[in-house]
Amino acid sequence: MSKLNAIADGQIATVLANAGLTVILMTAPWDGNGIIMSSILKGFVSRYRNVSFCVADYEDSPRLTRLFNLTAPPGIIFVKDGEMVERLTGPVNASRLNELLQVAA
């Protein structure tokens, strides 16, 4: 299973400048739902090669949490060309994520 790219506050400008789709999972070690969603996203990496899949630590990335308006993990944000395309909070199942990826990728 492929890995997600680990990002933090320092990569915000890079994410916003990417013309393609970036999918960011924000989670924490104590966030059970986020750990499950991380596995789901890893399963999509090889299927959607044109999408950049990333993960950020919720507590270590205060600028990202503010930018994405996340007051608690987990959250998944789709960003394309500096625009928020989708924002999901709480647990999300694989089929729902796959539907959204097909539309946005």
Added chain:
Amino acid sequence: MESDIFKVFILEDQQLDLELNKRQVRKYRPEVFFAVARNRTEFEEKLVAFQPDLVLSDYNLPDMNGLEALLYVREHLDATPFIFITGVLNDEEKVADTILSGASGYLLKENLYKLPELLATVVIQNSEVMQRREREWEQRKEQQTSLRKAIGQLREADFDERDRIIADLQKIADHLS
């Protein structure tokens, strides 16, 4: 704006106008995060979730007008700065009504090149409001994160009634989100 990234919500149904708006906003602040709505449904779905620093809105949209959008923002996002960008808001009386209804400013599309200047003025005028919203957001975040973290830690513990207590706390946490 704690994140230093300017968050702008644009309500605009014309793709070309949308791109022109974005270009002018980037002239004011290169690091910007956008959310876009092209109709009422998208507007109501995305606005509160995005929590913008500022809203730019066309006046005439297919299924709503700019004043309705402004009232929605005032109801759900308090005093978030709101600017009309329109091709038709050229009647002085209408302009006065719009400003009195709580818009932070307006711009005709033919004068769109003035948007960076207007954004600078509006941001300065509303800096106190924006700072207050930041403080309130930080408080909300701290409370919700503490609660979720406590639930996560409880899952690791072993004691009577653990599952019931977790379920009760989870219900409260889900309600707060």
